[in-house]
Amino acid sequence: MSIRYTKGEERTNTWSHAGGAVLGILIGVLMLQVCWQASSRWAVFGVSLYLFGMLSSYLCSAIYHGLPARSVWKERLRRFDHAAIYWHIAGSYSPLVLTVLREEAGWGWGLFAFVWTCAAVGTVLTFRNLKEHSNLETLCYIGMGLSIVAAFRPLMESVRPEVLWWIAGEGLCFITGALFYSMNRRRYMHSVFHFFVLGGSFCHIWAVWIALEDYLS
Numbered sequence: 311m312s313i314r315y316t317k318g319e320e321r322t323n324t325w326s327h328a329g330g331a332v333l334g335i336l337i338g339v340l341m342l343q344v345c346w347q348a349s350s351r352w353a354v355f356g357v358s359l360y361l362f363g364m365l366s367s368y369l370c371s372a373i374y375h376g377l378p379a380r381s382v383w384k385e386r387l388r389r390f391d392h393a394a395i396y397w398h399i400a401g402s403y404s405p406l407v408l409t410v411l412r413e414e415a416g417w418g419w420g421l422f423a424f425v426w427t428c429a430a431v432g433t434v435l436t437f438r439n440l441k442e443h444s445n446l447e448t449l450c451y452i453g454m455g456l457s458i459v460a461a462f463r464p465l466m467e468s469v470r471p472e473v474l475w476w477i478a479g480e481g482l483c484f485i486t487g488a489l490f491y492s493m494n495r496r497r498y499m500h501s502v503f504h505f506f507v508l509g510g511s512f513c514h515i516w517a518v519w520i521a522l523e524d525y526l527s
Contacts, residue, residue, distance in 0.1 A: 314379060315375075315500065316497065319497065319498055319500065319501055320375050320376070322498065322501040322504070323371070323375035323500060323501055323504055324372050324375040324376040325372075326501065326504040326505060326508060327367075327368045327369075327371040327372040327375070327504055327507075327508075328368070328372040328376075329508070330364075330368040330372075330507070330508050330511060331365055331368035331369050331372060333508075333511075333512075334361060334364045334365050334368060334511070335361075335365065337515055337519075338357065338360075338361040338364075338365070341357045341361075341518070341519065341522070342354060342357055342358065342361070344522070344526065345357055345522065345526065348526040350409070350525075350526055352408045352409055352412060353405065353408070353409050353522055353525065353526060355404075355408060356404040356405035356406070356407070356408035356409055357404075357405050357518075357522075359400070359401045359404035359405075359408075360401040360402060360404050360405050360518065361401070362397065362401055363394070363397040363398040363399070363400060363401020363402065363404075364398055364401060364402070364511065366394040366397050366398065367391075367394040367395055367397065367398035369394075370387060370390045370391045370393075370394040371391050371394070371504075373387055374387035374388055374390070374391040389436055389437055392436045392447065393432065393433045393436040393437065395451060396428065396429035396432040396433055396436075396450065396451075396454070397429055397433075399425065399428075399429070399451065399454045399455060400425040400426045400428070400429040400454065402514055403421060403422065403425045403457075403458070404422065405518045405521070405522065406465070406469075406517075406518065406521055407419070407421045407422045407425075408422065409521065409522065409525045410465070410468040410469055410521050410524075410525050411461060411464060411465060411468060414461075414464040414467075414468060415464065417461045417464045417465075420461075421457060421458070421460075421461055424454075424457055425454050425457060428450050428453065428454045429454070431450070432447060432450045432451075435447060435450075455481075455484065458477070469520070469521050469524065470520060470521075470524060472520050473517045473520050473521050476513045476514070476516045476517035476520070477513070477514070477517045479509075479510075479513040480510045480511075480513035480514045480517065481510075483506045483507070483509040483510035483513060484506065484507065484510045486506050487502075487503045487504075487505075487506030487507050487509075487510065488503075490502045490503040490506065491503040
């Protein structure tokens with residue numbers, strides 16, 4: 311069963327991630343234009359997957375929180391909201407693993423296969439029984455998020471230090487956000503979590519932008 315938020319909380323939850331969707335569209339169109347002009351099909355594909363994951367996550371979240379508490383669609387959107395987190399994480403990896411890591415001794419394709427397999431399994435579990443699989447769901451989120459550590463050395467050798475710093479900032483935002491998420495039953499803690507997720511997305515966008523700038527030059 312989902313947690314009941316106040317109307318003020320739900321407004322903040324809705325508009326925070328609606329803003330994330332708008333940001334994603336604006337930055338995404340610009341990224342795709344740059345990749346398309348550089349005639350890099352892998353960059354276009356990776357960025358497209360990233361936008362799919364990010365926009366799915368923010369839009370599902372915004373719509374879910376924007377629905378009235380008694381809406382028959384509320385619980386259905388909750389499942390999409392949770393499943394889209396898998397797509398967001400897997401999509402976030404895609405621009406990097408399909409460009410700067412693609413030819414790094416199998417690291418690119420290995421990570422790509424791992425995160426999207428996790429996303430597929432996680433989606434199935436979410437739609438089967440969200441409450442029953444909540445612990446496994448959390449482990450999948452963490453495992454997907456930390457899998458970049460396994461490829462840290464090849465990534466470090468493939469990108470500028472600024473990219474790594476932005477990724478570190480992203481991780482800090484998400485970890486801090488997770489702490490607030492764990493206090494979900496306190497007022498506005500979920501809203502604070504939303505803003506840390508937005509901060510993490512902002513950091514990741516810059517990391518991808520810098521990495522692609524070097525890759526396409």
